[in-house]
Amino acid sequence: MSSTNLIVVTPVERDTFLVDGRLEALKSLIAPCRVVDVESYSEASWIELLQETNPRILVAGWKVKPLPADVRSEVAPALEYVCYLPGSIRHFVPRDLIEQGVLVTNWSSSISRIVAECALLLSLACMRRVAHWSHQMHDEGGWKDLTTVTQSLFDRRVGIHGFGAIAKELLPLLRPFTNKISTYTEGVPEEVFEEFGIRKADSLPQLFSENDLIIELEALTPAREMIVDEALLRSIPEGGAFVNVARGALVDEEALLRVAQEGRIQVGLDVYTVEPLPADHPFRGCRNINMLPHLGGPSTDRRRDAADHSLENVRRFKRGEPVESPITLEIYDRST
Amino acid sequence: MSSTNLIVVTPVERDTFLVDGRLEALKSLIAPCRVVDVESYSEASWIELLQETNPRILVAGWKVKPLPADVRSEVAPALEYVCYLPGSIRHFVPRDLIEQGVLVTNWSSSISRIVAECALLLSLACMRRVAHWSHQMHDEGGWKDLTTVTQSLFDRRVGIHGFGAIAKELLPLLRPFTNKISTYTEGVPEEVFEEFGIRKADSLPQLFSENDLIIELEALTPAREMIVDEALLRSIPEGGAFVNVARGALVDEEALLRVAQEGRIQVGLDVYTVEPLPADHPFRGCRNINMLPHLGGPSTDRRRDAADHSLENVRRFKRGEPVESPITLEIYDRST
Numbered sequence: 140m141s142s143t144n145l146i147v148v149t150p151v152e153r154d155t156f157l158v159d160g161r162l163e164a165l166k167s168l169i170a171p172c173r174v175v176d177v178e179s180y181s182e183a184s185w186i187e188l189l190q191e192t193n194p195r196i197l198v199a200g201w202k203v204k205p206l207p208a209d210v211r212s213e214v215a216p217a218l219e220y221v222c223y224l225p226g227s228i229r230h231f232v233p234r235d236l237i238e239q240g241v242l243v244t245n246w247s248s249s250i251s252r253i254v255a256e257c258a259l260l261l262s263l264a265c266m267r268r269v270a271h272w273s274h275q276m277h278d279e280g281g282w283k284d285l286t287t288v289t290q291s292l293f294d295r296r297v298g299i300h301g302f303g304a305i306a307k308e309l310l311p312l313l314r315p316f317t318n319k320i321s322t323y324t325e326g327v328p329e330e331v332f333e334e335f336g337i338r339k340a341d342s343l344p345q346l347f348s349e350n351d352l353i354i355e356l357e358a359l360t361p362a363r364e365m366i367v368d369e370a371l372l373r374s375i376p377e378g379g380a381f382v383n384v385a386r387g388a389l390v391d392e393e394a395l396l397r398v399a400q401e402g403r404i405q406v407g408l409d410v411y412t413v414e415p416l417p418a419d420h421p422f423r424g425c426r427n428i429n430m431l432p433h434l435g436g437p438s439t440d441r442r443r444d445a446a447d448h449s450l451e452n453v454r455r456f457k458r459g460e461p462v463e464s465p466i467t468l469e470i471y472d473r474s475t
Numbered sequence: 476m477s478s479t480n481l482i483v484v485t486p487v488e489r490d491t492f493l494v495d496g497r498l499e500a501l502k503s504l505i506a507p508c509r510v511v512d513v514e515s516y517s518e519a520s521w522i523e524l525l526q527e528t529n530p531r532i533l534v535a536g537w538k539v540k541p542l543p544a545d546v547r548s549e550v551a552p553a554l555e556y557v558c559y560l561p562g563s564i565r566h567f568v569p570r571d572l573i574e575q576g577v578l579v580t581n582w583s584s585s586i587s588r589i590v591a592e593c594a595l596l597l598s599l600a601c602m603r604r605v606a607h608w609s610h611q612m613h614d615e616g617g618w619k620d621l622t623t624v625t626q627s628l629f630d631r632r633v634g635i636h637g638f639g640a641i642a643k644e645l646l647p648l649l650r651p652f653t654n655k656i657s658t659y660t661e662g663v664p665e666e667v668f669e670e671f672g673i674r675k676a677d678s679l680p681q682l683f684s685e686n687d688l689i690i691e692l693e694a695l696t697p698a699r700e701m702i703v704d705e706a707l708l709r710s711i712p713e714g715g716a717f718v719n720v721a722r723g724a725l726v727d728e729e730a731l732l733r734v735a736q737e738g739r740i741q742v743g744l745d746v747y748t749v750e751p752l753p754a755d756h757p758f759r760g761c762r763n764i765n766m767l768p769h770l771g772g773p774s775t776d777r778r779r780d781a782a783d784h785s786l787e788n789v790r791r792f793k794r795g796e797p798v799e800s801p802i803t804l805e806i807y808d809r810s811t
Contacts, residue, residue: 151621252629253627253629256599256627256628256629256652257603259599260596260599260600260602260603260605263592263595263596263599264596264600264605266596266774267593267596267767267770267774269596269600269605269609269765269767270609270613272766272767272768272770273605273606273609273610273765273766274609274610274613274614275768276752276758276759276766276767276768277606277610277759277760277762277766278610278614278759278760280754280755280759281768282750282751282752282768283751283768283769283770285487287768287770287775288775289770289774289775289776290774290775290776291589291592291773291774291776291777292592293588293589293592293777311651312651312652314651315647315648315650315651316592316648414618415618415619416612416618418616419616422612423612423613423614423616424613424614425613426613429605429609430608430609430612430613431603431605431608431612432608432611432612432617432618432619432623433619434603434608434619434623434625437627438602438603438625438626438627439623439624439625439626440625440626440627441627441629
């Protein structure tokens with residue numbers, strides 16, 4: 140039975156992920172293949188495309204349509220490898236496919252340094268109260284006065300909640316400023332902390348109460364929903380800051396708003412429990428919350444890093460070698 | 476003739492610069508001395524205080540009154556050392572005093588790393604368009620869409636105009652992101668660039684046209700007024716950024732506004748030709764200008780670094796050793 144591989148991308152995805160010769164490299168690597176934009180496709184025409192091409196390798200961007208759980212038995216029996224260029228795969232790849240042994244990869248940690256950069260930006264923004272000053276300078280004709288308080292990241296105590304790929308990329312960005320960095324997480328072997336030269340706090344309450352800047356980077360699991368509660372937020376030393384570039388649902392957002400409104404701490408947020416953030420959400424207008432609309436992932440100019448990671452994985456797959464960071468059932472179940 | 480040294484600080488200056496035992500250390504170092512807040516003093520009562528105390532050492536903060544040019548012949552003949560805790564001394568110390576051999580110091584480069592931090596913040600803010608998103612998130616109920624463009628500092632070409640103390644402190648903050656850093660300035664020996672491992676561009680036009688991010692750190696001299704003109708600003712590659720944490724008058728601000736309004740580049744500004752920035756200044760409201768109200772100097776929490784620098788200089792002066800970074804006539808004349 141014949142098989143034509145598929146690259147499913149919109150023009151924007153093609154021109155940002157697969158830029159500077161990457162599309163050509165990918166095409167020659169997985170020839171014969173077709174490049175298709177399915178954004179306007181119906182569910183039926185998408186299935187038809189899969190049937191018609193029966194790809195062994197499917198490379199896809201954000202606007203791909205969901206794969207049916209029976210794709211291998213009923214639609215595209217040749218399918219062996221789903222290479223998703225972005226990150227969150229649950230809307231696209233049913234769990235069954237991984238159980239059936241279909242190989243699935245995503246951008247994995249190829250974008251971690253860009254999220255770490257966003258964490259640093261929001262941290263520095265908290266220190267100098269950028270949202271406040273942006274509003275004052277643009278809308279209020281404002282200027283500093285003698286009561287203006289600003290802070291620096293130099294010599295500050297930083298606590299990182301979670302110690303995965305992004306935290307590891309964040310360390311070299313923080314170290315020119317401070318060596319007072321500690322972390323708290325569970326399930327990471329002690330030698331990892333030693334390897335990265337970072338102190339592990341004894342508990343989450345200790346992490347929050349003994350640091351001036353808390354950076355939230357923990358993975359969201361059902362057990363961790365709203366793990367950052369009002370007591371933890373209130374234990375951050377007065378004048379401190381809380382930055383979240385992980386997942387909004389890790390935090391009790393109502394409590395966060397209360398603490399922020401009291402002016403106790405500065406807050407930097409890239410993520411929210413409900414996204415897009417509702418237009419009438421009470422975070423909006425609270426000027427010691429520095430907000431971005433979930434831009435922490437790869438900036439437009441670094442989508443090419445995710446493509447390079449995928450290209451390398453396709454090369455390995457073609458050579459019969461193990462790919463980097465395949466999505467296991469465990470990873471699938473704790474992904475968002 | 477008796478002499479009592481003077482520490483002239485407001486309560487806020489005392490509690491930020493001379494915090495954590497620094498006031499006590501200074502007092503015992505220069506005893507006998509008096510600590511005075513002269514903010515509400517008249518010119519006459521200030522002169523009276525100088526006459527009455529006749530200090531050999533005068534340590535002062537922002538709210539000190541100007542010293543008369545004849546202070547040594549007519550008012551306080553014992554005066555030998557003026558130790559100014561902050562930076563800009565021209566409003567306070569007449570040039571004559573330096574000519575007469577009075578030793579003058581200020582915070583010098585003890586605060587350079589904090590200004591460098593501000594330059595990094597504004598650079599990252601340009602990359603993610605923080606002023607735009609702060610406005611969108613707080614005031615417009617906004618959220619990102621498929622056309623949203625963001626950038627990263629990773630692997631970006633950075634051009635630094637000027638290579639003094641702040642630029643040297645900026646290098647370790649930039650290096651985790653990129654090694655593509657060059658500089659342009661005049662009068663700095665070639666070996667300095669080698670020592671810091673930085674490439675010198677052949678010309679200012681080359682610096683601007685061959686980098687994606689320009690960071691303005693040049694010292695302002697009469698010859699450099701508006702040296703950053705429309706042609707230079709237009710030569711920054713489209714999608715690039717221009718950050719100024721040096722002096723506003725280095726830039727043709729009308730040209731900068733035109734180029735920013737066209738959306739060609741993102742802009743980050745901490746300094747302006749006229750400060751405070753007038754309430755009706757056309758920069759205000761142009762959302763691809765990320766603005767701070769000249770907060771680049773030491774953040775409140777790092778004024779202690781300036782005090783430590785001053786304390787060390789007072790110690791040296793007392794021991795008869797040369798102080799660090801005395802204000803020479805040359806430095807005085809090019810200071811702002």
